[in-house]
Amino acid sequence: MIAARDETLSAPIEPLARRIEALAAFPSGVMEPLRETLAGLGLRARSAPPRTGLAGAEGPAGAPLLVGAGWGARQRILADGRRQILGFVLPGDVIGVDPHRAPLRYAAAVSLTAMVVADAEPLRTMGLALPSRDAPLARALRALAAAEEALLSHQVTRLGRQTAYERVGPLFLELRERLCLAGVEKGDSFTLPVTQEILADTLGLSIVHTNRTIQQLRRDGLVRITGTQVTLVEPKSLAGLTDYVPLATMLGRS
């Protein structure tokens, strides 16, 4: 147990490497040196307690942050206290790669569970690299930025044009896909370590209605939930029913 935890702490880049591998579709022989480049950056992990601010929450537009483990969220809070979660921050995510992009004043990143994060300043430098040197990594980081924007677009569509019932399915499918890409979960089942209040603020619904909607999905036999474990019973029909487009498809791989 402790060994496993230490391993995660010492290798916060692993989820990122897996996502790059899964999404960037590099020819063989490219990924190995890239992994070495990543390892050579010598990123040092630190752990963050639950419910605290990450980059962008306080202080000046901070350094970019690589997530090694745990769940976080980017959120915006209205003057009267209403909260909207823009999206979850999962292992393999890099928030604030571009000094002008993520740690904006209007949207804060917070940890939901305990997290393992690393200062990703070296990554940012690489991300700015010209197509010449370290091109594969720069390209991969741009693909990740593209994925982030794609997720945000998806969020807009869900909130604007889909019913409560149609919003939950894609969210679960998205979370499962992202966690699988990062290599921290596999199969049709994943751990959902957040309360229904968090889900409600993500889905743009009230807590009560979020609860009822999830139960409807359970009654319909599309998901099974025990504790924090979510199992997608029939991912394909769930995807069809709720108009889900996989990340891989969105990024043009298909």
Place this chain on the structure above:
Amino acid sequence: MIAARDETLSAPIEPLARRIEALAAFPSGVMEPLRETLAGLGLRARSAPPRTGLAGAEGPAGAPLLVGAGWGARQRILADGRRQILGFVLPGDVIGVDPHRAPLRYAAAVSLTAMVVADAEPLRTMGLALPSRDAPLARALRALAAAEEALLSHQVTRLGRQTAYERVGPLFLELRERLCLAGVEKGDSFTLPVTQEILADTLGLSIVHTNRTIQQLRRDGLVRITGTQVTLVEPKSLAGLTDYVPLATMLGRS
């Protein structure tokens, strides 16, 4: 009249230059050479008819596009025909700067009115430049990308956590601000060349409810509308009432 139109066609970079000038907050002496750099790119404008696909709609992930005049939109269409507009494309916008970013398969860019656009491939190249050469332009382009993401985040919050009444005000304020930054409008009034159906698909509302909501704003004396002309009567109280955060604030200026 014709002279003015020709001028726009021959200088599609003007709105972009103005936006950079307004948002990037360069010290004096930086903007002049930057304008010359932009002019030196020799971008050639062409006009696009209304209601046609722009980059990303069809064909392979196309070249990036600079908008010189007219209104467009980025949208996503669900399987059953429901449409969600992610955001408007206005003069000074660059769509698809990053080959991995805008022209995604899942989201198409379309023209709403007649537009003047230019192939912005040279801009893309510059955007990838290292901090060394052409640094100000690269920085400015990244700031624009940041603004784009900020707008998308705003859209999420509006759709997720604000009422119909609260959604319209910020949209009008945002449009006015963007048009002013690009230098194509000034003051508290602007031309809104789109139907209420388009607004509805932007706001995530039905046409009927969009109509009623706008009329409520008129009755409350917050906006005046004659034809396609929208006038914000009391921008400040409208902003306060609907929790609007100006772009300049979001980007950390002020």
Place this chain on the structure above:
DNA sequence: CGGCCAGTTGAGTTCCTTCAACACTAGTGG
């Protein structure tokens, strides 16, 4: 003139929210 499109208005319905109460679990201190 007639047709079409955008805007407007009324009436009824549906979806979602709010308020309230209650069950369950875990943690805390007497």
Place this chain on the structure above:
DNA sequence: CCACTAGTGTTGAAGGAACTCAACTGGCCG
């Protein structure tokens, strides 16, 4: 050991926000 508390999940009932259906207006153009 057990009350006590707080947080989360769950359920019922009532109200409100937004949708759908339908009709009608006015402008514009062939």
